[in-house]
Amino acid sequence: MSSFPYIHISCPCHEDRPQTLTIDSARPISPSKSPSKRDFNFSPIAPNSPTKGRSLLAGFTPSVSFDAGNLNLDSDDEEELTDEDDDNNFDPRDPRSAFSLFPIENLLYCEDCHQIRCPRCVQDEIVCWYCPSCLFEVPSSTVKSDGNRCTRNCYLCPVCTALLAVVPVHHSSGHSSSDHPTGPFNLFCSHCHWTTSDLTPPIQLEKPTSISAQLSKLTHSPRDNEFIRLKQHYAQQLGNAQEDFTNSPAALTRLMGLYTGLGSGSGGHGGSRKGRGVKKLEMKEVDRPREVSEDQELDIIERMAVEGLEASKCIVALATHGRKKADGYGKATTAKQRLAQPHDPRFLSDLTPTAVLLRTKRSKRCRACRHILVKPEAKVQTTRFRIRLVALNYIPSLTIKRLDSSITWDNLTPHKTHRFLLTVTNPLFDPISVSLLTPRRTPGTAFASRVTILCPEFDVGANTDVWDDALMSTKPASAVPSGVKTPPTTGSFTSFSKDPKMSTVYEQKRNYTSVVIEVVPPEIPDTRDTRIRDERLLEIPIYVRVEFEAEVDRDDEEGGGGKPSHSGASGGAVQRERVEYSYWCVVGVGRVGDVVEGVVASEPNTPVRTPVGTPVKAPRTPAAMRTPLRQVRS
Amino acid sequence: MGPKRSGASSASSAPLPPLSIDPTAVLSDAISFSGTYPVTIGANSVLHPRCKLNSTEGPIVIGSNCIISERTQLIAPDIDGLVLGNYVHVEVNCHIQAARIGDATSIEVGTKLGKGSCIGDNCTLSPLSTIRDVDVLPAFTVVYGENQRRVDASATAVARNETMLAHIDCLKKLIPNKSEKYTR
Amino acid sequence: MSQKSEYIQTETGNKVSRKSLIIGSQNIILGGKTIIQADCCIRGDLRRLVPQGQNAAAVAIAVGRYCFLSKSCLLRPPSKTYRGQFSYYPMKLGDHVFVGEGSVVEAAVIGSYVNIGKNCVIGKFSIIKDCVRIEDGTVIAPNSVIPSFSSVEGHPGIVVEELPETAAEMLERELNHQ
Structure with a gap:
C-alpha cells in the first residue's frame, strides 16, 4: 500500500452495468453482462444489524442472480438500485475493487471514447526490444530465434544479481599504456566479488567480447540439448505455417488433439495433411518423460554433507552469529538463485552467470476503439513519446492534505473531527464545475466513519497561462467555512446555482480549488477480526462528477466528456457542447488509532449551517428531502 | 611533545592529541x-577532508598506503585502540569503532563497524553494511547484500593493491597536503 | 524553505548554502536554478589530470538545471584504472535531479528527472538514464546501468517496477514538493 494519504481512481472498465435495472426477485442477470458491482453492494450498514454476514457476502458471493427477497432488503435499497448507476456506493473494501483502483499517474484517457483507460483495459503492443544494460536494440526477429535475453555481453552475477565485468585473470603488473589485456578472462562481480573461477569446473574466457558465444560452448548442459531437441521437434510439427496458437482455433484444436487422441483411430497417415484440417497422427508427443533417478538425489545429499563439513572448517567464525541457515547448507543455493538458473543447481559452485532479460517499449491501445493512446519513440535512447494521452491531462486531479498538522496519518483519533483539504486541479483549458459526492458513512465496514464534504459543488478555473489571470476577474475566495458566501466568477462560465446557505470553498486559485472535508472515525476495537480485515484503514470513496463546456471544432479535438448533451446550437464551425463525465475515486486517509482520553463521540460540530435534510448528493428525484444513502428513512 | 593548536584549520578548538604523521602521508x-x-x-x-579521528579511549594507528575518505569517523573503542592495516581503503561516511582492520581491506560507503569488532585481511564490506560489536570477520570475507557473507576467492588481491598505489599517487597530485597544520 | 541569509545566490539562479562543502568549485558546473543544501559535499577537486599539466577546462562535475541536492549528500567523481592509468572521470547530472539526504553519488552519468532517495549509495561508473526513481536506502552496484522509466530498490539495486508514461511529471512534482 502506498503511504498515506493517497488517492486512487477507479477505472470504469470494471463496471458493465446497464443503465436501468428493475429488480425482480429471482431474475438472473443476462449472461452477456458480467456481474457488476451493484449486485454485490449493499447500502451502508447500521452498526447494529448483522453486519458481518452481509459484508462478507459482499465480497465472496459468486452467484450471478440477484435475489432480492433473500437478503432482507428494505425498500430503500430497491429504490437505490433502480436509480441511476452513480447511486451505488463504491466499496473500497470489496476485494474486486482493488483491481480497478489506480493512482492517476497510471491512467490513460481515450479521446474517442471519452473514457478513462486503466492498464487493465488497454492492449499492449511491442514497439521494440532492448537490453536494459547495454541499451542496444534487438530486432524482433532475433528475439524470436534467440530468445528474450541479451546475446551480447551482459550477464548478471548469480549470487547477487549485479552486473558482471570482464577482468583478466592474471593481472599484468606495471603500467603499460595502450595495453590490450591478454590472457584468459573472468567475469567478475564488483558487488560480491564472485568470479567465474568459482565454478566447478572454473570457466575462463579467451577474449573479452562475444561472451555469450563462449559461454554457451562452455556451459552446455544435457538439459540444453534436451531443450533444443524439443524445440526442433515441435517446430517441425507445426510445419511451415507459423501459427499463433492464441488466435487460431484450428491450431488450438490440433494441439489439443495431442491429448484427446484425435485421429488416433486411423494409423499410418502420419505426415499427411489435408489442407489445414485435422492432422491425423501429426502431433506426436516427443517421447517418454524424463526420469529422475534416485542415485542423482543421493548424490546431491552426499555432496551437501561433505561440502557442509568443508564449509564449516574454513568459515568457523560465521557459525557463531545468527545465520539463517545452518552451516551444512552454507554452500547451497537459495530458492531465488536456483530459479534464475536454467538447470536448477543445488550448490553455489554450480551457478552460472545469467544473461540479462530484454525489456520492451510498448505502445498502448484502447480496446474498445483501437485508438492508440501511448506511442513511444522507437529509438531506445529517447524517453519522448509520439502520442501520449494520459489522464493527468484530461481529468481533474485530486490531492488531499491535512489542515491541522498535528494529525498523524497512521494514528487518527477516534471520535475527533479531522479536517482535510481536498484540492481539485483542472488540467483543461476550460473552466469546469465539479461535484463531489460521498456517502455519509464509509461503506463496506461495520465501523463506518462519518464523512462530510463541506462544499460539494464548486467550480474550478481553467488551466490558463499565468498572465491571463490579469484579464480574468477572479476573486480568490479564501474564506473560512463559516457560512460566508462569495460566489467566484471565472470568465464567462455560468456557474451552477448554489444553495446560498451552503458553505463555500476554502480556497480558489487560478486552476485549482480546495474544499474542506471532515472525517470522524469511529472507535475500533482491537480484535483478531478487525486486524485481519484491516478495519482500521480509513478509505473514503468519492464520486466525482465533472461538467464543462467545450468547444468542439470538427473532430474531437478538445477534451470531451462522457455523455455529451447537445445543449448548444448544432452546426457551425465552433460549437459549445456541454460535456459531463464522472468517476469514483478512493481517498486513503489513514489508519484509526486507539481511543484518546477525553475525546468522545458527539454530533458533528461543523460550524457550517448545512440545512437539515439537504442530501449529500444532488437530488435526482423530486423528493429532494430523502437521500437514499441515509440510514433513517423519513 | 605538547600538542599545539595550529591555525584556523580544524574545527575543534580542543588541543590536538599527539600525532606522528609520516612525511609521505597526505x-x-x-x-x-x-x-x-x-x-x-x-x-x-x-x-x-572532514575525517574525524577520535582517540579519547585509545590510540589510533593507521598503516601505510591507506586511503581514508571524507566524513569518516574513526573512533578508538577502548584502551587497545584502533589499528588499521596497510592498503586499507575506507570510503565515505563510514563509522568505525573496530579494534582491528586487516591489510588490504576495502570498507565501502556508509559501513558501520561495531565496537571492538575485528576484520581480517583482504576483506570487502559492501556499502551500507553493518558489523555488530565484537564480531570477527575471518580473512577473505565479503559482506554483501543483506548482510550476507561469502568467501572471496577471486584472487584479485594483487591487482587491488596495485590499484590502491596508483590511486594514492593520483590523489597526491590532486589534494594539497596540509599536514603541517596538524603538527604544529 | 531557503532562508536568504543561509544561501548564496549566483547569477544563474543557483542557491548554494553557506554550510555546504564545495571543493574545487572551478571544476564544477551548475546548470541554473539548482539548490544545494547545507552540509552537502561536492568534490570538484578529484578531476582527471590532463597530461599537459594544465587543468584547462577539466570539468569534474557537471550538474544540470533545477537540481536539488539535499542535506549531507555527497557527489564524487568515479575513478578507475584504464589501460594502466588510474584517473578520475567526470560526472554528469541531468536536469531535475533530486538527491536525497545522506546519499552518496559516484555515478558516471545521471539523466534527467531522476529522484534519488535518502541514504542511497550509487556505485562507481553507474549510468542512470532518464525518469528513474531510486528508493531510499538502495545500493547500486558499480558499473550498473539503470534503464529509463524504472524504479530501483534493494541491496544491490535491481529494477523492481516500471514507471508509467507520466513518470517525468510525477518525479518533477516530487522534486518540487521538497
Whole structure:
C-alpha cells in the first residue's frame, strides 16, 4: 500500500452495468453482462444489524442472480438500485475493487471514447526490444530465434544479481599504456566479488567480447540439448505455417488433439495433411518423460554433507552469529538463485552467470476503439513519446492534505473531527464545475466513519497561462467555512446555482480549488477480526462528477466528456457542447488509532449551517428531502 | 611533545592529541582530531577532508598506503585502540569503532563497524553494511547484500593493491597536503 | 524553505548554502536554478589530470538545471584504472535531479528527472538514464546501468517496477514538493 494519504481512481472498465435495472426477485442477470458491482453492494450498514454476514457476502458471493427477497432488503435499497448507476456506493473494501483502483499517474484517457483507460483495459503492443544494460536494440526477429535475453555481453552475477565485468585473470603488473589485456578472462562481480573461477569446473574466457558465444560452448548442459531437441521437434510439427496458437482455433484444436487422441483411430497417415484440417497422427508427443533417478538425489545429499563439513572448517567464525541457515547448507543455493538458473543447481559452485532479460517499449491501445493512446519513440535512447494521452491531462486531479498538522496519518483519533483539504486541479483549458459526492458513512465496514464534504459543488478555473489571470476577474475566495458566501466568477462560465446557505470553498486559485472535508472515525476495537480485515484503514470513496463546456471544432479535438448533451446550437464551425463525465475515486486517509482520553463521540460540530435534510448528493428525484444513502428513512 | 593548536584549520578548538604523521602521508583540510591518545599515520596514506579521528579511549594507528575518505569517523573503542592495516581503503561516511582492520581491506560507503569488532585481511564490506560489536570477520570475507557473507576467492588481491598505489599517487597530485597544520 | 541569509545566490539562479562543502568549485558546473543544501559535499577537486599539466577546462562535475541536492549528500567523481592509468572521470547530472539526504553519488552519468532517495549509495561508473526513481536506502552496484522509466530498490539495486508514461511529471512534482 502506498503511504498515506493517497488517492486512487477507479477505472470504469470494471463496471458493465446497464443503465436501468428493475429488480425482480429471482431474475438472473443476462449472461452477456458480467456481474457488476451493484449486485454485490449493499447500502451502508447500521452498526447494529448483522453486519458481518452481509459484508462478507459482499465480497465472496459468486452467484450471478440477484435475489432480492433473500437478503432482507428494505425498500430503500430497491429504490437505490433502480436509480441511476452513480447511486451505488463504491466499496473500497470489496476485494474486486482493488483491481480497478489506480493512482492517476497510471491512467490513460481515450479521446474517442471519452473514457478513462486503466492498464487493465488497454492492449499492449511491442514497439521494440532492448537490453536494459547495454541499451542496444534487438530486432524482433532475433528475439524470436534467440530468445528474450541479451546475446551480447551482459550477464548478471548469480549470487547477487549485479552486473558482471570482464577482468583478466592474471593481472599484468606495471603500467603499460595502450595495453590490450591478454590472457584468459573472468567475469567478475564488483558487488560480491564472485568470479567465474568459482565454478566447478572454473570457466575462463579467451577474449573479452562475444561472451555469450563462449559461454554457451562452455556451459552446455544435457538439459540444453534436451531443450533444443524439443524445440526442433515441435517446430517441425507445426510445419511451415507459423501459427499463433492464441488466435487460431484450428491450431488450438490440433494441439489439443495431442491429448484427446484425435485421429488416433486411423494409423499410418502420419505426415499427411489435408489442407489445414485435422492432422491425423501429426502431433506426436516427443517421447517418454524424463526420469529422475534416485542415485542423482543421493548424490546431491552426499555432496551437501561433505561440502557442509568443508564449509564449516574454513568459515568457523560465521557459525557463531545468527545465520539463517545452518552451516551444512552454507554452500547451497537459495530458492531465488536456483530459479534464475536454467538447470536448477543445488550448490553455489554450480551457478552460472545469467544473461540479462530484454525489456520492451510498448505502445498502448484502447480496446474498445483501437485508438492508440501511448506511442513511444522507437529509438531506445529517447524517453519522448509520439502520442501520449494520459489522464493527468484530461481529468481533474485530486490531492488531499491535512489542515491541522498535528494529525498523524497512521494514528487518527477516534471520535475527533479531522479536517482535510481536498484540492481539485483542472488540467483543461476550460473552466469546469465539479461535484463531489460521498456517502455519509464509509461503506463496506461495520465501523463506518462519518464523512462530510463541506462544499460539494464548486467550480474550478481553467488551466490558463499565468498572465491571463490579469484579464480574468477572479476573486480568490479564501474564506473560512463559516457560512460566508462569495460566489467566484471565472470568465464567462455560468456557474451552477448554489444553495446560498451552503458553505463555500476554502480556497480558489487560478486552476485549482480546495474544499474542506471532515472525517470522524469511529472507535475500533482491537480484535483478531478487525486486524485481519484491516478495519482500521480509513478509505473514503468519492464520486466525482465533472461538467464543462467545450468547444468542439470538427473532430474531437478538445477534451470531451462522457455523455455529451447537445445543449448548444448544432452546426457551425465552433460549437459549445456541454460535456459531463464522472468517476469514483478512493481517498486513503489513514489508519484509526486507539481511543484518546477525553475525546468522545458527539454530533458533528461543523460550524457550517448545512440545512437539515439537504442530501449529500444532488437530488435526482423530486423528493429532494430523502437521500437514499441515509440510514433513517423519513 | 605538547600538542599545539595550529591555525584556523580544524574545527575543534580542543588541543590536538599527539600525532606522528609520516612525511609521505597526505592530509587534507578540515580533519578533526580529538582525544588524548596518540595517533599514528603511516607512510603514503591519504586522508580526505572532514575525517574525524577520535582517540579519547585509545590510540589510533593507521598503516601505510591507506586511503581514508571524507566524513569518516574513526573512533578508538577502548584502551587497545584502533589499528588499521596497510592498503586499507575506507570510503565515505563510514563509522568505525573496530579494534582491528586487516591489510588490504576495502570498507565501502556508509559501513558501520561495531565496537571492538575485528576484520581480517583482504576483506570487502559492501556499502551500507553493518558489523555488530565484537564480531570477527575471518580473512577473505565479503559482506554483501543483506548482510550476507561469502568467501572471496577471486584472487584479485594483487591487482587491488596495485590499484590502491596508483590511486594514492593520483590523489597526491590532486589534494594539497596540509599536514603541517596538524603538527604544529 | 531557503532562508536568504543561509544561501548564496549566483547569477544563474543557483542557491548554494553557506554550510555546504564545495571543493574545487572551478571544476564544477551548475546548470541554473539548482539548490544545494547545507552540509552537502561536492568534490570538484578529484578531476582527471590532463597530461599537459594544465587543468584547462577539466570539468569534474557537471550538474544540470533545477537540481536539488539535499542535506549531507555527497557527489564524487568515479575513478578507475584504464589501460594502466588510474584517473578520475567526470560526472554528469541531468536536469531535475533530486538527491536525497545522506546519499552518496559516484555515478558516471545521471539523466534527467531522476529522484534519488535518502541514504542511497550509487556505485562507481553507474549510468542512470532518464525518469528513474531510486528508493531510499538502495545500493547500486558499480558499473550498473539503470534503464529509463524504472524504479530501483534493494541491496544491490535491481529494477523492481516500471514507471508509467507520466513518470517525468510525477518525479518533477516530487522534486518540487521538497
